Amino acid sequence: MITKEDLLLLIDNEKEAILQRGNEFFQCAELGFREVKTVKKITDLLDAWGVPYEKDVAVTGVIATIGKGNGYHIAFAADMDALPKKDGTGNIHSCGHSIQTTMALSVLKALIDSGMMEQTDCKVSFFFTPAEEFIDFEYRDDLIVRGKLEFRSGKQNMIALGCFDGVDCVLSAHANGDQGTKFDVGSTLAGFMAKKAVFVGRAAHSGAAPHLGRNTLHGATLAMNAISFLKDQFDPTKGLRLNPVLTEGGGSVNVIPDKTVLETYVRANDNETLFEACARVDACIEHCAKALELQCMITNAAGYLPLKQSKKVNQLVKENMLKFSGPEEIVENPVSGASGDVGDLSYLIPTVQFGFSGIKGRFHDDSFEVSDYENCYITSVKVMLGTIYDLISEENNRVFPKDYEQKKLKYLNIIRIKN
Ligand SMILES: [Zn+2]
Ligand SMILES: [Zn+2]
Structure with missing residues (x-):
């Protein structure tokens, strides 16, 4: 099999093409589930390189797998979507997802050019994932x-569709806003769920016959109290926020409210x-509603x-970073x-997402710009x-x-809409 040094050399040889591709994808900024031109560019390249793929997965997702064996299965997850410009004149890649798309293609090309996938039973799947930004x-x-x-x-749709079934490990990378360093490894990301509870009761004249109504505002108030008492029962270090x-609730003062809406992030x-x-929180809402016949x-x-990262894989990531940067240039955890x-x-499969710097301007802002091409498009690709x-x-x-199967069921149960 090819040596690691010779494999990484393939990136240097392709440098000009990679940088050009990076610029093209950066200019091609489309919102989530609308990444049509981006997908066309990706699949044109895959066609040219003779790589089979599946497209239109979860609307605009693309999956390309190289390696024919049934051994270890690595996934590279690369985002493709952009954000709307603040000035309203279109979209911009202000989270740097175009760099991830470019990186995935560079890694894929080097792996096929090296011939190493024919000498192993491992597989590498490239997931070009739509719509990471929680917008639109x-x-x-x-x-x-x-x-x-x-x-x-x-990614949520691709998980539900079973696209990640059989994958052993997920690798990804994201631009970071750090200045004066090259990489970060082992970063956390916070988690959240949005919950909406609609209480439905019975309207009635609030003066003449309130006893005939079932007041939803009462149910929601009861649930608000239960939820605030609930916070007391969680360890304060776990970061629970409710x-x-x-x-929505009430309307006219002479009518018993028959619809109240309570919303919260968890x-x-x-x-x-x-x-x-x-x-x-569901139990608080359900039981309080029941208590008042709502x-x-x-x-x-x-x-x-x-995001909870695999420590073991991150150790490898860090060792690879150290080939191109001093320890002081790597931000840990x-x-x-x-x-x-x-x-x-990362809940289902051991996952890493390392960060690379080289951005000037602010994230999610029109001032976002790639400033260090070498680090974004070349060095970070070599680390991957x-x-x-x-x-x-x-x-x-x-x-x-x-x-995996057990966790996936639990996961889907949590994120699926339930009545
Ligand atoms: Zn973002
Ligand atoms: Zn992002």
Whole structure:
């Protein structure tokens, strides 16, 4: 098999083509589930390289697998979507997802050019995942109503469709906003779920016959109290945040309200706390409604799960980073308040997402710009490629999912809408 050094050399040889591709994808900024031109560029390249793929997965997702064996299965998850410009003149890749798309294609090309996939029973699947940004709900909810999607994010739909079944480990990378360093490794991302409870009762004249009504505002008030008492029962270090608001309730003062809507985000730093809190908030709402003879419908809009990274794979990532940067240029285990659907994958399969710097301007802002092309498009690709090489060439480096099927059922149960 090719040496790691020779494999990484293939990236240097392709440098010009890679940088050009990076610029093209950066200019091609499309919102989630609308990445049509981006997908065309990706599939044109895959066609040219003779790589088989599946497209239109979860509307605009693409999956290309190289390697024919049934051995260790590595997934590279790359986002494709952009954000709307603040000035209203179109979209911009202000989260740097175009860099991930470019990176995945660079890694894929080097692996096929190296011929190493023919000398192993391992497989590498490239997941070009749509719609990571949690935005544009009207468009996405319409796709959901029309049965094209089940969830608002790309990876969540791909998980539900079974695309990640059989994958042993997920690798990803994301641009970071750090200045003066090159990489970060072991970062966290927070998790959240959005919950909406509709209390349905019976309207009646509030003066003449209130006893004939069933007051939904009373039910919602009771549930608000139960939820605030519930917070007391969670360890304060788990980061549980519950801040319910009533977004609809009552109307006329002479009518007993027959519809009240309570909404809250459930936020936590780890899955166990997030799942437990979701179930217990549901119990508060359901039991309070029942106590007052009200109906209630709970809808969960799936947010993202917290990111928990594989320590073992991150050790490999870090060793590869150290080939191109000093230890002082690597930020270890930063805590991030941001969220991403890679967190959902990390619940099911050992996952890493390292960060690379080289951005000037602000994230999610029109000022976003790639400033260090070498780090974004070349060095970070070598870190990724080196890590894949380590996983393929040395069995002791490998990690595997535990209780995948069981966890997936539990996961889908949590994020699916329930009545
Ligand atoms: Zn973003
Ligand atoms: Zn992002």
